[in-house]
Structures are given as C-alpha cells and as structure tokens.
Amino acid sequence: MIERTSENVAEGSNVISVTLDANFFFERAVRSLDRFQYDKALKNFRKAVEYEPENPVNHCNMAGILSEMGDYEASNDILIHVLEKIDPAMTECHFYMANNFANMESFEEAERSLVTYLEEDASGEYLAESEELMELLQYELNRPAPLIRIRSREGVVEHDRARTLLEEGKFPQAVKMLEEITKNTPDFLAAHNNLALAYFYMGRFAKAKECLSEVLEQDPGNLHALCNMAIFMQYAGDKEQLAVLLRMLEATVPFHQEHVFKMATTMGILGRHRTAYGHFRRLLKDEEVGGDAGLYHYCAAAASNSSLYNEALRCWRQAAKLDPESAVPGFFLSQLQGAQAEGRPMPLVSYNYQLPFQEQLKQWQGNTDSFTEEMRNNPLLRASFFWALRYGDANTRLQVTEALRWIEDEEMSEVLNGLLAQEPLQEDKLQEAALLSLQRLIGSSPDANAAPQEELPPLSHKGPPEWKEDWQRVLDHTASMMDRRYDAIQKKDAELLWKQFVSDLYPDVPYFRHTGGWAAALEYLTAKLHDRPITYREVAQHYGVSASMVSRYARRISNECDIPGSLPGQETLPSSTENI
Incomplete structure (x- = not known):
C-alpha cells in the first residue's frame, strides 16, 4: 500500500497527513452515492480499483454504479472481466449481469446468466430476488426456464411435475417422483404432503399417515398437513381425534389465498359445508380468482349442501355465464330448480366441477x-x-x-x-x-408374443358367513412368499383360488394346520395357471416343506375346484403322511 500526503510540509507544521488508498476512495464513493452523485461515485470507485486491482469487490461496485447510470453494457464488461480474470468464484456477478440484460430487454441472455447463477450458487445471497426475476423472464419469454440442473431449486422442478401428475390423476407416476424427491430432500414439506395425498388416493392409508406425521414433526402448524390428516382421520373412522383437530381448524382463519382454498375444500370434504361456504365466499371477493367458474361451483355446492338454495342458484347462474360451454352449471341449476318445485331437499352435491x-x-x-x-x-x-x-x-x-x-x-x-x-x-x-x-x-399391449392369461373359475356366491383365522393365515403366507416374484394379477389369482377352495369345502372346512404346505400348493397351482415353469421340489424348498405335501395339497385344491390341466403327470416323490 502506498502512503502519500497532500504537500511537502515543514517539520512541526499543523497539516494533517492524508493516506490515499483504496479505502479512502471507497469511503468517498459511498458518500457520493448517498448524495446520488453517481459521476463522483464512479470516479472514486475507479480510483479504488487502481489501488487494489485484484480486489473483485471494487470492480463490482464500479459495475453497480454503471448499471445505476444506465450503462448496462459497460457494467457487464466489468463483470465479465471479474469472472474471467480476477475471481471466477464471484458467482453473484452472474446475477448482476442477468439484471443488466433484463434492463436491456435481452431476455434470453438474462435467463442464461440467471440460470448460471442458480446452478453455481446453491445458497446464494440473491435467491429470493432470483425467483422474482425468473417470474419476469418467464412472462417475457412466454415459457418456463430450463431449471432442471439448478442445485438451489433441487426438487422444485420435479415437484411441479409431480403435482401436475397428481392433478391429472396419474397417481402411480406421481408417487414414484415424489418418493425420490422426499428421499433426496427430506425437509421438502410440500413434497411430503403431496406424496401423502397420492398414497391416499391409491388407498395406501398407512403410508399416507406416515408421510403426514413426518411433516408435522418438522412443522406442527403446517396447514396442508393438518387438513390432510383430518381427511384421513375421517376415512379411518377416528372420530375422537378428528373432533379435536376439527375444532382447531374451524377456529383458524387462513390469510393466504392457497390456504383459504385448502381450508374450504377440506371443510367441504369433512361435511362442514357452512364453514366451507364462508371460505369460498372469501375467495370470490379476491379479484385474482373471483372470475373462475369452478370457484362459483364450489361455492354453490357448499351453499346447496348448507340448504342456502338461493345463494346456490346465484352462484351456479354466475358459473354458467362465465363458462357457457360447460354442462355442469346448467345440470345443477336444473336439479335444484326441480327439487324446489317439488318441495324436496337437494341431494348432496360434489365439489368437483364436473357432472355427477x-x-x-x-x-x-x-x-x-x-x-x-x-x-x-x-x-x-x-x-x-x-x-x-x-x-x-x-x-x-x-x-x-x-x-x-x-x-x-x-x-x-x-x-x-x-x-x-x-x-x-x-x-x-x-x-x-x-x-x-x-x-x-x-x-392389447405391443408384446404380441405374450401368452394369454388363463382365467380362473369364478368364485361361487355361496360361501362361509365368516372368514376364519387359519384360512387367512394361508392367504397371508402365500402373498408374503409370492411378493416380488409374481405380479399383482397372479397374486390375486392365488387369492381367488383359495377363496374358491374354501367356499367349495364349506361347511365341511377342516382346520388348516400346515400353513406352509397349503401356501406352497397355492403358489404351485397359480404358477401352472400362468404357464410359469415350476416343480413340486422347487416350491417345497422355497416354503420349507416336503414335496409330497405340496403335491397332495395341490391335487386336493385342483380336484375340489375342478381346475382342468393344472397339474403335470405324477412326480416320483418320497412317501409321507401329513394331516391337515
């Protein structure tokens, strides 16, 4: 660092020595900025760069001044110089360049710079500002940005895709994607919530509740998780816990539009239609969504289910005006008017914006x-x-x-x-x-060589009035052993075959003591029905029983259920006596 004074002064004079260095000019530049004197600020930042040419901060300050003055190209030239010659790790330069390009209406270049910033800085200072800029660029370019590889948005793009799949009713695909997201980013609570919904729609209630429990452990007040849990409790018949949760939810007045809608639909599903109606009315006053025909249908459904029929008529009429091509508002208007003419109550209306x-x-x-x-x-x-x-x-x-x-x-x-x-x-x-x-x-699949699957004989409609524990043990053991080795339809065939067997034996059904033997016989017969190569010995070894037991039990089932051609010729087996 070089020290200079303003004049050569005589020894003992009262003149104060001034140190001219980068800090001196930096402070003068900041004072000039406070007075909006951009020319002076730029001049002082340039002097600071002369004293410390390897300091990237001074260069960035100079680029910032040029940007404020509207000289975006000169600002970007400096930022490029910083990245190429001084400090490539100065990732915020990409964000500054993105803003400069956006101000020049060079939106493609702005997007490239912003994506580079987000890709290279997963926890950068300007992530929130980047989201706003990305929204602007998506609007200007009329397309979403290519965000697949962005570490700072890890899981977000995939989550958006999974949500789309969920909304389209493509639950198996949504589950696969959401399971991967929650595995990689366990604190991504929205993904956990949607995974819980996907599980629920597919009937996997235990997994759904497990997902919600993980969310509520991290965020006990998460409204989406609480609403979903209430719905799950209703379907599980857990009335006591549901009553406690409902009291809390009904006392909650959400602020954000998304939360109001979630609360409204949840209250509707739970049969709290008057509460749902109040939330939907709030949404109709919101200019952003108040013109949506579907929202008017939701409000009409809540009103109708609350016996507020005049309000329901008004809402469906408005929905018909907003969406004249849809048959939905007209259908429900006709139903309601017919009910009123006959003096009878209107049946419960689904909140889905579609025909029953x-x-x-x-x-x-x-x-x-x-x-x-x-x-x-x-x-x-x-x-x-x-x-x-x-x-x-x-x-x-x-x-x-x-x-x-x-x-x-x-x-x-x-x-x-x-x-x-x-x-x-x-x-x-x-x-x-x-x-x-x-x-x-x-x-109908493209695999023309696939062998057609043979249908099992239909189950008899006469059968035992109750299902015994030893019968179910055989089914459970078979399902467990066949898991991952047979597909769903083959496992279902085994179940149907066992039910047919028990039904045909009824009322003289013995006690099935050798669960493994009967389960092995059931798998053997199912494999044969689907043309899978298998022997008594193979299946016996898998279940840990004797081959003679499998043979005997398989023949018993086959004869009782009259399954033609399901068994091969007699195999040479060691003799053994086994009881049921």
Whole structure:
C-alpha cells in the first residue's frame, strides 16, 4: 500500500497527513452515492480499483454504479472481466449481469446468466430476488426456464411435475417422483404432503399417515398437513381425534389465498359445508380468482349442501355465464330448480366441477370412442374415476372397472393392478371385472408374443358367513412368499383360488394346520395357471416343506375346484403322511 500526503510540509507544521488508498476512495464513493452523485461515485470507485486491482469487490461496485447510470453494457464488461480474470468464484456477478440484460430487454441472455447463477450458487445471497426475476423472464419469454440442473431449486422442478401428475390423476407416476424427491430432500414439506395425498388416493392409508406425521414433526402448524390428516382421520373412522383437530381448524382463519382454498375444500370434504361456504365466499371477493367458474361451483355446492338454495342458484347462474360451454352449471341449476318445485331437499352435491359420476357414465354408454378421448384429455375425470374405484359403492366400482377395459393405457393397468393388490375385494363381480379389464389391457399391449392369461373359475356366491383365522393365515403366507416374484394379477389369482377352495369345502372346512404346505400348493397351482415353469421340489424348498405335501395339497385344491390341466403327470416323490 502506498502512503502519500497532500504537500511537502515543514517539520512541526499543523497539516494533517492524508493516506490515499483504496479505502479512502471507497469511503468517498459511498458518500457520493448517498448524495446520488453517481459521476463522483464512479470516479472514486475507479480510483479504488487502481489501488487494489485484484480486489473483485471494487470492480463490482464500479459495475453497480454503471448499471445505476444506465450503462448496462459497460457494467457487464466489468463483470465479465471479474469472472474471467480476477475471481471466477464471484458467482453473484452472474446475477448482476442477468439484471443488466433484463434492463436491456435481452431476455434470453438474462435467463442464461440467471440460470448460471442458480446452478453455481446453491445458497446464494440473491435467491429470493432470483425467483422474482425468473417470474419476469418467464412472462417475457412466454415459457418456463430450463431449471432442471439448478442445485438451489433441487426438487422444485420435479415437484411441479409431480403435482401436475397428481392433478391429472396419474397417481402411480406421481408417487414414484415424489418418493425420490422426499428421499433426496427430506425437509421438502410440500413434497411430503403431496406424496401423502397420492398414497391416499391409491388407498395406501398407512403410508399416507406416515408421510403426514413426518411433516408435522418438522412443522406442527403446517396447514396442508393438518387438513390432510383430518381427511384421513375421517376415512379411518377416528372420530375422537378428528373432533379435536376439527375444532382447531374451524377456529383458524387462513390469510393466504392457497390456504383459504385448502381450508374450504377440506371443510367441504369433512361435511362442514357452512364453514366451507364462508371460505369460498372469501375467495370470490379476491379479484385474482373471483372470475373462475369452478370457484362459483364450489361455492354453490357448499351453499346447496348448507340448504342456502338461493345463494346456490346465484352462484351456479354466475358459473354458467362465465363458462357457457360447460354442462355442469346448467345440470345443477336444473336439479335444484326441480327439487324446489317439488318441495324436496337437494341431494348432496360434489365439489368437483364436473357432472355427477353416474350422469357421465350414462352419456358414454355405447360411445366408447368419446369416452376414451375424454378420459385421455380430462385430468379431473381420470382422477374421479380412480377415486370412484377406491371409494365408490359396489355398483359404481363395478361400472368403472368395466368401463376402464376400453382405455388401452399403461396407467390404467397400474391402477387396476393396485386395486387388486390392495385389501381383498368383497364383491365377486368386481373382482372378476377388474381381472377381465386388466387382462384385456395386458392383451392389447405391443408384446404380441405374450401368452394369454388363463382365467380362473369364478368364485361361487355361496360361501362361509365368516372368514376364519387359519384360512387367512394361508392367504397371508402365500402373498408374503409370492411378493416380488409374481405380479399383482397372479397374486390375486392365488387369492381367488383359495377363496374358491374354501367356499367349495364349506361347511365341511377342516382346520388348516400346515400353513406352509397349503401356501406352497397355492403358489404351485397359480404358477401352472400362468404357464410359469415350476416343480413340486422347487416350491417345497422355497416354503420349507416336503414335496409330497405340496403335491397332495395341490391335487386336493385342483380336484375340489375342478381346475382342468393344472397339474403335470405324477412326480416320483418320497412317501409321507401329513394331516391337515
């Protein structure tokens, strides 16, 4: 550092020595900035750079002044010099350049610089400002930014995609993506919440509650998690805990638009329609969303379900004006007006902005092409079909399952697989319809060499009035041993076969003491029905039983259920006597 004085003075004079260094000129530049004297500030920052040319901060200060003066190109030249010649780790230079390019309306260059900043600095100082700038650039460029590789937004892009899949009713794909996100970023609470919803829609209630518990451990006041937990409690029949949680939620007045909507829809699902109506009314006063036809339908549904019929009529009429092409407002207006004319109460109305499920099915009867097109292009409809499969009554589930066989879609195969793989279905017709639909979908796949799957004999409708513990043990053991080695339809076939066997034996069903032997026989027969190569010895070794036991039990099941051609010729086996 060089020390200079203003004049050569005589010894003992009262003149104060002034040190001319980078700090001196920096302080003078700052004072000039405070007075908005940009020319003087620039001159002093340039002097600071002369004294400390390797200090990147001084260069950036000079670039900042030039930007304030509107000389964006000169500012960027300095920033490029810093990155190339002085300190490549000065990542904020990319953010400054992005702002300069945006001011020059060079939006492509601005986007490139901003993405570079976000890619190179995962915890930078300007992340919040970067989000705002990114929104501006997306608006100007009329497209989203390429943010796939940005560490600072790790999981965000994937989460947005997963949310889209969830909204489209593509639950299996959403689950896969959300599981990966939550594994990599365990503190990403929104991803946990959406994963819980995806699990719930697929009927995986235990996993759904586990996800929510993880969220509430990190953030006990998370409104989305609390609302979702309340819904899960209702479906689980947990009335006591639900009552406590509901009292807390009903006393909550959310502020943010997203939270108001979440609370409104949650209250509607939980049957607190008057509370839901109040929240929806609040949203209608918001200019951003108040012109949405769907929101007017939600408010109308809440009003109708609260017996506020005049308000419901007003809202549906407004929805019809905002969305004249939709049949939904007109349908419910007609229903409500008919109910009022006859002096009867209006049935409960779904909050989904679409025609009632049964009404949609009627419209598509005999017109599979229209149905197929609508299912592929209407995310809400797909979601409602999946929901009906899981929570509809027996007749609705049967209709949906039969309808799905005409949608040649990999996702539909996954949904039907999931339906069959979950808890045993109680309705035999629904089991058969699901299997037939799934087999048709599999048969229509591009693999022309795939062997057609053989159908099991239908279950008898007469059967035992209650299911015994030893019968269920065989089923559980079989399912456990077949897991990961057989697909869902094959495991379901094993279950159906066992139920057929027990049903045919009833009322003279013995006590099944050798669980492993019966389970092994069940797997053996299922494998044969699906043309899988297997021997008695192989399956016996897997289950830890004797091959003779497997042979004998398999023949007993086969003979009782009249399964033609399911067993090979007699194998040479060591003799053994086993009791049931």
